[in-house]
Amino acid sequence: MLMNHAKQPQTALLQRILRSRLLGALTYPHSIDGYLEAIHPLWSAHQVRACITAVRHTTPDSVTLSLRPNRNWAGFLPGQFVQLNVVIDGVRRSRCYSPAHSAQAADGLIELSIKAQGTVSRYLYEQARPGMVLDLSQAQGEFYLPTPRPRRIVLISGGSGITPVMAMLRTLLNENHPGKISFLHYARTPHEVIYAAELAVLAAACPQLELIPVYTRQTTAPPGSGRFSAAQLRSLVPDFATAETFLCGPAGLMSAVQQVWAENGCSARLHLEHFTSPGATQDSTDAIHGEVVFARSERYVANNGRSLLDQAEAAGLTPQSGCRMGICSTCCCRKSSGTVRNTITGRTSSEANEDIRICVSVPIGDVALDL
Amino acid sequence: MNSRLPQLSPEQMQAFGQELDAIRDRVLADLGERDARYIRGIIRRQRLLEISGRGLLFLGFFPPAWIAGVAALSASKILDNMEIGHNIMHGQYDWMNDPALSSRQFDWDTACPGEQWRHSHNYLHHTFTNVQGIDRDIGYGVLRMSDEKPWHPYYLLNPLWAFLLAIFFQYGVALHDLEVERVLKGKREKRQTLRVAKGIWRKTSRQTLKDYLLFPLLAGPFAALVFTGNLVANLVRNLWSYTIIFCGHFPDGVQQFPKTILDNETRGQWYYRQLLGSANLSGGRLFHIMSGNLSHQIEHHLFPNLPAHRYAEISTEVQGICRRYGLPYNQGPLTRQFGSVLRRIFRLALPGQRQPALPAAA
Numbered sequence: 001m002l003m004n005h006a007k008q009p010q011t012a013l014l015q016r017i018l019r020s021r022l023l024g025a026l027t028y029p030h031s032i033d034g035y036l037e038a039i040h041p042l043w044s045a046h047q048v049r050a051c052i053t054a055v056r057h058t059t060p061d062s063v064t065l066s067l068r069p070n071r072n073w074a075g076f077l078p079g080q081f082v083q084l085n086v087v088i089d090g091v092r093r094s095r096c097y098s099p100a101h102s103a104q105a106a107d108g109l110i111e112l113s114i115k116a117q118g119t120v121s122r123y124l125y126e127q128a129r130p131g132m133v134l135d136l137s138q139a140q141g142e143f144y145l146p147t148p149r150p151r152r153i154v155l156i157s158g159g160s161g162i163t164p165v166m167a168m169l170r171t172l173l174n175e176n177h178p179g180k181i182s183f184l185h186y187a188r189t190p191h192e193v194i195y196a197a198e199l200a201v202l203a204a205a206c207p208q209l210e211l212i213p214v215y216t217r218q219t220t221a222p223p224g225s226g227r228f229s230a231a232q233l234r235s236l237v238p239d240f241a242t243a244e245t246f247l248c249g250p251a252g253l254m255s256a257v258q259q260v261w262a263e264n265g266c267s268a269r270l271h272l273e274h275f276t277s278p279g280a281t282q283d284s285t286d287a288i289h290g291e292v293v294f295a296r297s298e299r300y301v302a303n304n305g306r307s308l309l310d311q312a313e314a315a316g317l318t319p320q321s322g323c324r325m326g327i328c329s330t331c332c333c334r335k336s337s338g339t340v341r342n343t344i345t346g347r348t349s350s351e352a353n354e355d356i357r358i359c360v361s362v363p364i365g366d367v368a369l370d371l
Numbered sequence: 372m373n374s375r376l377p378q379l380s381p382e383q384m385q386a387f388g389q390e391l392d393a394i395r396d397r398v399l400a401d402l403g404e405r406d407a408r409y410i411r412g413i414i415r416r417q418r419l420l421e422i423s424g425r426g427l428l429f430l431g432f433f434p435p436a437w438i439a440g441v442a443a444l445s446a447s448k449i450l451d452n453m454e455i456g457h458n459i460m461h462g463q464y465d466w467m468n469d470p471a472l473s474s475r476q477f478d479w480d481t482a483c484p485g486e487q488w489r490h491s492h493n494y495l496h497h498t499f500t501n502v503q504g505i506d507r508d509i510g511y512g513v514l515r516m517s518d519e520k521p522w523h524p525y526y527l528l529n530p531l532w533a534f535l536l537a538i539f540f541q542y543g544v545a546l547h548d549l550e551v552e553r554v555l556k557g558k559r560e561k562r563q564t565l566r567v568a569k570g571i572w573r574k575t576s577r578q579t580l581k582d583y584l585l586f587p588l589l590a591g592p593f594a595a596l597v598f599t600g601n602l603v604a605n606l607v608r609n610l611w612s613y614t615i616i617f618c619g620h621f622p623d624g625v626q627q628f629p630k631t632i633l634d635n636e637t638r639g640q641w642y643y644r645q646l647l648g649s650a651n652l653s654g655g656r657l658f659h660i661m662s663g664n665l666s667h668q669i670e671h672h673l674f675p676n677l678p679a680h681r682y683a684e685i686s687t688e689v690q691g692i693c694r695r696y697g698l699p700y701n702q703g704p705l706t707r708q709f710g711s712v713l714r715r716i717f718r719l720a721l722p723g724q725r726q727p728a729l730p731a732a733a
Contacts, residue, residue: 022585025577025580025581025585026581026585026586026589028577028578028581029478029479029480029485029574029577029578030478030480034414034418034471035418035421035422038414038415038418038419038422039419039422087407087467087469089403089404090402090403090404090405090406090407090408090466090467091403091407091466091467091468092467092468092469093468318465318466318468320468320470320473321468330470
């Protein structure tokens with residue numbers, strides 16, 4: 001269900017021609033996109049590309065970008081994320097960001113708010129200019145507002161985890177959502193909240209929105225302060241157990257919230273998005289041992305317990321990689337033998353000749369990779 | 372090994388290898404924006420040349436448009452095969468982490484499947500350069516390009532075979548990994564041969580469909596003009612790439628080696644073999660680009676994974692190292708180098724051996 005991007009008929013026809021088998025045969029062995037992008041950087045038959053139209057710095061350490069996507073953009077469900085690719089010093093790098101705009105917005109722009117941490121985000125924070133063209137994926141992810149909308153909704157976010165939740169909130173308010181929406185946002189201090197001004201306006205204008213900012217570094221400011229706790233939640237949102245809750249934030253907040261919901265037996269009503277890697281390092285409970293063999297490059301290293309991608313790069317290899325958090329499968333690689341643990345699921349796998357995502361796989365003992 | 376080859380002591384050989392390693396490491400550490408901009412710029416120009424070439428051929432009823440179309444399409448195919456395809460498939464741009472420039476995924480506008488090329492060229496030819504009996508680029512299985520190769524009446528037509536190989540070079544390259552001569556001798560497993568043959572058929576038929584059926588048909592009444600235009604462009608590319616490639620390892624003074632040289636070969640000795648087994652072509656910047664920088668064959672063989680547009684600046688350092696170690700650095704203009712290749716093709720048509728000699732000692 002993609003609401004605001006009903007394709008115009010001529011766009012659909014053009015796309016069908018560009019994606020036709022005939023054009024594929026005429027440009028073989030290259031893709032039609034290689035020719036289109038030579039003419040104009042935004043043109044593509046398959047790839048979503050977007051041009052930056054506005055760059056705003058709303059807090060000291062974040063940047064908000066407005067992007068105009070080309071016609072391949074299929075829209076998004078509020079809460080989903082896109083993988084953004086940028087070229088930094090010649091190297092293509094990618095990171096996932098959740099658009100924060102309303103799925104009902106009429107201007108067709110994608111809005112991304114980016115906190116200046118990590119290589120890609122810092123680059124965008126410093127270098128993004130109107131006119132720049134970026135590569136992105138279609139919207140992905142299972143974290144989005146269900147249809148029909150639940151009536152009573154709780155939104156919880158922390159730090160830059162506000163972006164997917166902001167998309168949900170803006171969409172709900174655009175739809176004149178009839179139910180109550182409680183929005184708990186955790187930040188260290190008030191001036192770190194990316195959408196502070198807009199949220200204040202919305203809260204004043206929309207009676208169904210209950211805005212509850214919580215400042216963890218401040219102990220006096222009403223209504224909430226201090227880190228998330230069960231007692232704090234009960235005083236701020238007493239009916240949380242009967243609402244559908246959408247959560248995105250740093251790992252500490254996420255696990256604290258998950259625990260409270262589990263204790264109250266309402267985990268099924270908690271929907272969440274990990275926006276940072278849940279730690280690509282081996283648990284201290286597993287003894288770190290063994291050797292990692294990179295067969296094709298004839299290199300081997302002593303296992304140091306980090307992800308196979310990190311270890312490959314430390315060994316001087318340049319495997320393809322994308323999101324580095326187990327989403328995009330760019331780093332997918334054949335493991336010929338050995339046991340690895342998936343750092344997201346915690347599951348171990350000892351199958352020979354399986355394809356694994358090396359950014360979220362840590363070796364347990366000897367592992368041989370076709371790299 | 373030929374006793375007239377310049378000799379280095381084991382210590383010198385090791386130091387020689389370390390100096391070359393240092394060049395490689397320095398360039399690898401310096402890769403970045405400049406290299407990315409270069410290869411993207413070349414690809415963009417190639418794509419625009421191809422679009423305009425194919426477009427002009429549709430107007431081929433106007434002779435200057437036909438000629439310009441053939442010229443643009445020829446240049447496009449040469450760039451695609453040499454500076455772009457050959458170099459990307461070496462992994463020179465893998466560090467950019469871009470699927471479109473990945474050695475594992477790239478394929479080029481020629482009959483040979485990229486996947487097979489990576490095996491026959493990147494692995495066999497570059498690892499075992501100029502080792503007789505292993506490097507199949509010595510004569511490509513059809514020519515006698517080495518004094519050590521036993522003569523046979525078949526080789527009386529060595530020049531004819533060489534000429535035919537030049538004309539049909541893209542198909543010669545495509546069939547390379549099939550190792551026909553080994554198949555004929557029953558030295559190759561049937562199933563493997565079949566798999567390779569299928570890959571060649573798939574690629575070649577799609578190339579043929581594109582250049583000789585679809586584009587001509589699209590031109591309607593001018594189908595014949597587009598057909599011949601594509602034919603000539605492919606021929607120009609074949610002759611040019613053949614000429615450049617034969618100048619890489621067959622001019623006078625380039626050494627070939629017996630299999631025994633591989634025994635316990637050190638890193639320094641490997642560099643030494645690559646240096647003595649390759650020859651450069653001198654020329655301007657455009658000439659180097661249009662030859663895929665294979666005009667810097669020596670640097671390419673020393674550092675096959677470094678972006679080829681860096682070879683020109685590396686070459687002055689390599690020449691300096693060669694001078695200090697008293698090693699030859701084989702370089703000459705295209706006419707001289709190719710002339711000596713032709714002489715070799717004719718000379719080896721006849722039986723008999725000549726002791727290969729370095730030009731200085733001849």
